Amino acid sequence: MSASDRWILAIDQGNSGTKAAVVALDGSIIATSSAPVTVDIGSDGAATQDPNEWDVALKHSVKQAVEIGRESTQIEPKGLHSIAVTGQWGSTVPVGADGEPVGPVLLWADTRGAEHSERVIGGPISVGGIAPHKALPWLRYTGGAPNPHGADPTGHALLLSNELADIGDRARWLLEPVDYLVMRLTGRVVATPASMILSWITDNRPGHEPRYLPKLIRRAGRDPQQLPKLVPTGALAGELQPSIARELELTAGVPVVAGLPDLHAAVIGSGAIAPYQTHLAVSTTAWLSAPVPFKKTDVLHQMASVPGLTPDLQVVADNIETGGAALTWLREQIIAPHDSLVGGGSGIGASGAASPLAHPTFDDLFALAEQAPPGSEGLLFAPWLNGERSPVDDRNLRGAWLNLSLRSNRAALVRSVLEGVANNIAWLFHYYEKFLGRPVPTLRILGGGARSDLWCEILASTLDRPLERVEDPLNAQLRGVALWSRVALGDVSLAEVAGMIPVDRIFYPDPDDRELYRRHFQQYRKLAGTLRGFYRSMNRVT
Numbered sequence: 001m002s003a004s005d006r007w008i009l010a011i012d013q014g015n016s017g018t019k020a021a022v023v024a025l026d027g028s029i030i031a032t033s034s035a036p037v038t039v040d041i042g043s044d045g046a047a048t049q050d051p052n053e054w055d056v057a058l059k060h061s062v063k064q065a066v067e068i069g070r071e072s073t074q075i076e077p078k079g080l081h082s083i084a085v086t087g088q089w090g091s092t093v094p095v096g097a098d099g100e101p102v103g104p105v106l107l108w109a110d111t112r113g114a115e116h117s118e119r120v121i122g123g124p125i126s127v128g129g130i131a132p133h134k135a136l137p138w139l140r141y142t143g144g145a146p147n148p149h150g151a152d153p154t155g156h157a158l159l160l161s162n163e164l165a166d167i168g169d170r171a172r173w174l175l176e177p178v179d180y181l182v183m184r185l186t187g188r189v190v191a192t193p194a195s196m197i198l199s200w201i202t203d204n205r206p207g208h209e210p211r212y213l214p215k216l217i218r219r220a221g222r223d224p225q226q227l228p229k230l231v232p233t234g235a236l237a238g239e240l241q242p243s244i245a246r247e248l249e250l251t252a253g254v255p256v257v258a259g260l261p262d263l264h265a266a267v268i269g270s271g272a273i274a275p276y277q278t279h280l281a282v283s284t285t286a287w288l289s290a291p292v293p294f295k296k297t298d299v300l301h302q303m304a305s306v307p308g309l310t311p312d313l314q315v316v317a318d319n320i321e322t323g324g325a326a327l328t329w330l331r332e333q334i335i336a337p338h339d340s341l342v343g344g345g346s347g348i349g350a351s352g353a354a355s356p357l358a359h360p361t362f363d364d365l366f367a368l369a370e371q372a373p374p375g376s377e378g379l380l381f382a383p384w385l386n387g388e389r390s391p392v393d394d395r396n397l398r399g400a401w402l403n404l405s406l407r408s409n410r411a412a413l414v415r416s417v418l419e420g421v422a423n424n425i426a427w428l429f430h431y432y433e434k435f436l437g438r439p440v441p442t443l444r445i446l447g448g449g450a451r452s453d454l455w456c457e458i459l460a461s462t463l464d465r466p467l468e469r470v471e472d473p474l475n476a477q478l479r480g481v482a483l484w485s486r487v488a489l490g491d492v493s494l495a496e497v498a499g500m501i502p503v504d505r506i507f508y509p510d511p512d513d514r515e516l517y518r519r520h521f522q523q524y525r526k527l528a529g530t531l532r533g534f535y536r537s538m539n540r541v542t
Contacts, residue, residue: 005075005076005079006024006025006079006080006081007022007023007024007025007030007069007075007079007080007081008022008023008024008025008080008081008082008083008084008482008485008486009021009022009023009062009065009066009080009082009083009084009250009482010023010083010084010085010086010478010479010481010482010485011058011061011062011083011084011085011086011087011181012085012086012087012262012265012477012478012481013054013058013085013086013087013088013177013178013181014087014088014262014283014284015039015088015107015284016036016037016039016284017034017035017036017037017057017061018034018035018037018054018057018058018060018061019032019033019034019061019475019478020032020033020034020058020061020062020064020065020066021033021065021475021478021479021482022065022066022068022069022075023478023479023482023483025081025486025491026500027479027482027483027497027500027501029472029475029478029479030069030072030073030075031065031066031068031069031072031073032065032068032475032478033060033061033062033064033065033068034061035056035057035058035060035061036057037049037050037053037054037057038050038053039107040104041109044112045110045111045112045114045150046110046112047106047107047108047109047110047111048104048105048106048107048110049104049105049107050104050105051093051101051104051105051180052101054105054181055184058181058184059247059248062248062250063248063249066248066249066250077249077250077251078251080250080251080254081254081485081486082254082255082256082257082485082486082489083185083240083254083255083256083257083485084256084257084260084481084482084484084485085178085181085182085185085256085257085259085260085481086178086259086260086261086262086264086265086477086478086480086481087177087178087181087259087261087262088107088108088177088261088262089108089176089177089178089195089197089198089261089262089263090108090151090152090153090176090198091105091106091107091108091110091153091156091176091177092105092106092153092156092157092160092174092175092176093105093174093175093176093177093180094106094160094167094168094170094171094173094174095171095172095173095174095175095180095183095189096170096171096172097172099183099184099187099189101180102167102170102171103160103164103167103170103171105177106156106159106160108151108152108198109151109386110150110151110155110156110159111149111150111151111155111395112150112155112159112163113150113154113155113156113157113158113159113162114148114149114150114151114155115150116150116155116158116159116162116221117146117147117148117149117150117152117154117155117158118148118150120134120146120154120158120219120220120221121134121135121138121145121146121147121148122134122148126148127299127300128148128299128300128302128392128393129148129149129393130145130148130299135299137215137216137219138200138216138219139297139299141203141204141205141213141216142200142201142202142203142204142213142216143204143295143296143297143304143305143306143314144197144198144200144297144304144306144317145200145299146200146220147198147393149393149395151395152198152199152200153174153176153198153199154199154200154220154221154222156174157174157220157221157222157223157226158221160174161221161223171226172225172226173189173226173227173228174226174227175189175191175228176191176195176196176259176261177259178195178259178260178261179191179195179228179258179259181259182237182238182256182258182259184244185238185240185241185244185256186237186238186239186240186241186256187238187241188237188238189228189229190228190229190230190231190235190237190238190258191227191228191229191230191231191258191259192210192230192231192232192233192234192235192258192259192260193210193230193232193233193307194233194260194261194264194306194307194308194309195258195259195260195261196230197261197306197307197317199220199222200216200220201213201216201217201220201222201227202230202307204295204306204307204314205295206293206294206295206311206312206314207311210230210232210233210307211230212224212227212230231258232258233258233260233264233307233308233309234257234258234309234484234487234488235257235258235488236255236256236257236258236488236489237256237257237258237259238255238256239252239253239254239255239256240252240253240254240256255485255489257484257485257488257489258488260481260484262283262477263287263289263315263317264308264309264315264480264484265477265478265480265481265484266279266281266287266289266446266447266476266477266480267279267289267290267291267308267309267315267480268309268479268480268481268483268484268487268494268497268501269446269470269476269477269478269479269480269481269483269501270444270446270470270476270480270501271444271470271497271498271499271500271501271503272290272291272443272444272498273291273309273494273495273497273498274291274498275290275291275292275293275313276290276291276292276436276438276440277290277291277444278290278432278436278440278442278443278444279443279444279445279446280425280443280444280445280446280459280467281323281445281446281447282323282324282421282425282445282446282447282448282449282450282455282459283323283324283447283448283449284323284324284325284328285319285320285321285322285323285324285325286319286320286322286323286324286421286424286425286447286449287317287318287319287320287390288316288318288425288428288429288432288443289315289316289317289318290315290316290436290440291308291309291313291314291315292305292313292314292315292316292436293312293313293314294314295314296435298431298435301318301390301391301392301428301431301435302318302319302389302390302391302392302393303316303317303318303390303391303431303432303435304316304317304318305317309484309487309494310494316432316435316436318389318390318391318428318432319389319390320388320389320390320421320424320425320428321384321385321386321387321388321389322383322384322385322386322388322399322421322424323383323421323425323447323449324421324447324448324449325385325386326381326383326385326399326417326420326421327362327365327414327417327418327421327449329385329399330365330413330414330417331360331362331365334413335360335365335410335413335414362452365414366414366452366454366455368410368411368414369411369414369415369418369454370411370415370454371411372409372411372412372414372415372416374458374461374510374512374513374516374517375419375516375517375520376408376412376415376416376419377405377407377408377412378403378520379401379402379403379404379405379408379412379413379416380401380402380403380416380419380420380423380520380523380524380527381399381400381401381402381413381416381417381419381420382397382398382399382400382401382402382420382424382524382527382528382531383399383417383420383421383424384397384398384399384400384424384528385398385399388424388528390428391427391428391430391431392528394528394532394535395539396532396535396536396538396539396540397528397531397532397535398535398538398539400527400531401413401416402527418452418454418455418458419458419462419517419520420524421449422455422458422459422462422463422517423462423517423520423521423524423525424524425459425462425463426462426463426517426521427521427524427525429463430525440465441465441466442465442466442467442468443463443465443466443467443468444467444468444469444470444503445459445467445468445469445470445473446469446470446473446476446477447473447474447476448473448474450469450470450473450474451473451474453505453507456469456505456507457507457510457513458513458517459507460507460508460509460510461509461510461513461514461517462514462517462521463509464509464514464518465509466506466507466508466509467506467507468503468505468506469503469504469505469506469507470501470502470503470504471501471502471503471504472504476501479501483497483500484497
């Protein structure tokens with residue numbers, strides 16, 4: 001069988017659904033398929049998903065992607081080279097000894113463990129809810145610390161050993177989503193320093209052997225028996241087990257690479273693999289990242305360098321809570337579909353789902369936004385619909401439009417949302433460049449939001465930097481994790497992969513728009529501080 005007949009199965013377990021892609025060995029996307037999954041948002045801080053729904057979505061998306069691939073290019077199951085998994089992280093799947101989930105997935109947004117997390121990491125004197133004297137042992141070894149709001153695996157584990165003890169007592173393992181899917185595929189329970197980052201219990205110091213740290217496990221109140229075996233990032237997790245191969249109509253025995261968080265898959269999928277080369281992802285959330293040759297933490301602005309793809313380089317981790325989710329919220333909750341479908345869904349807000357293909361589509365919204373002038377006639381949108389994490393960790397913040405008038409039509413509302421997310425990214429970018437200790441001359445952009453030429457133009461002018469958009473930005477992480485499997489199996493090097501990521505267009509700052517957005521940003525960056533007291537009195541999340 002020739003190399004042209006071989007293909008890789010890439011799987012992405014996102015917040016809003018499961019995606020699968022058939023990827024050629026050169027990184028070309030042959031076929032994709034996706035299946036939505038629902039999110040249950042509770043007024044008590046709950047944010048959960050049903051892992052059984054994940055399994056259904058996985059089978060549907062994989063089988064459909066393979067079928068599309070067979071019809072379009074005559075690929076055959078026997079040509080499967082490897083399987084690679086990426087997806088959300090900082091979430092927790094409680095799994096029984098039989099490998100079956102014993103409760104719902106606790107998502108990265110679930111804050112019900114806040115009271116317990118505050119005892120672990122908080123105190124009377126704190127910065128962003130973190131007591132410095134408690135944080136030092138964590139920062140020394142890991143580069144980060146548990147989230148004081150409970151929105152991470154430490155908060156989840158403490159919740160499962162207290163209020164949800166009926167589930168926690170039945171859990172043999174607490175797994176990250178990518179590690180859970182790998183377990184379903186191979187039957188092996190493993191994790192990597194990359195997938196375990198947000199547990200903050202591994203030795204993340206450059207040059208040190210990856211390992212769990214018993215003293216941090218004790219500080220976090222974690223049960224060491226519930227932790228998966230730690231293997232190197234890029235290790236072979238196992239082979240596709242026969243029972244799952246039959247369900248997916250694939251060939252058993254195919255190598256499955258250990259799961260990789262979407263942050264790392266984005267590094268590869270952006271092609272920005274060399275030190276300090278930066279990518280911007282605009283997906284449900286948004287982030288800025290680059291490989292860096294140092295370990296560093298900025299507690300005030302929620303940035304850290306964390307274990308990367310290779311032992312010599314870390315990657316910058318930060319997160320804007322609401323990126324593309326702001327546009328989804330606007331479409332589903334404010335601008336109702338023409339056919340009267342109930343708004344909501346996609347894990348963004350209220351219950352009830354409007355299909356992404358229902359009118360108005362996202363393309364319709366982008367076309368509408370082009371009718372509004374740059375700057376939306378002074379209308380500012382703050383996209384803090386789920387609080388914020390970077391560059392300020394404040395769960396009380398909420399979204400807002402400021403400077404509304406009778407002239408503010410739907411075109412202005414949509415464009416202001418695009419500009420508001422861009423302002424928020426620029427706010428983070430200011431501190432991001434300080435974190436790197438050098439200016440960023442250009443950025444690669446990927447994610448669903450990057451499909452919009454208008455949004456890329458707005459971002460380029462707001463950041464005052466050229467943006468290089470990768471080809472097929474929506475599927476960049478699937479391409480990235482697929483090529484990672486080839487790196488893990490020794491077929492190609494990371495340097496070679498960088499040359500396999502095509503750029504389809506470069507967006508340059510517009511001189512007039514750049515000056516307008518600079519003035520608007522000067523006002524935008526004051527909003528969180530100005531409104532903090534109001535939001536705290538109205539919401540009191542912390």
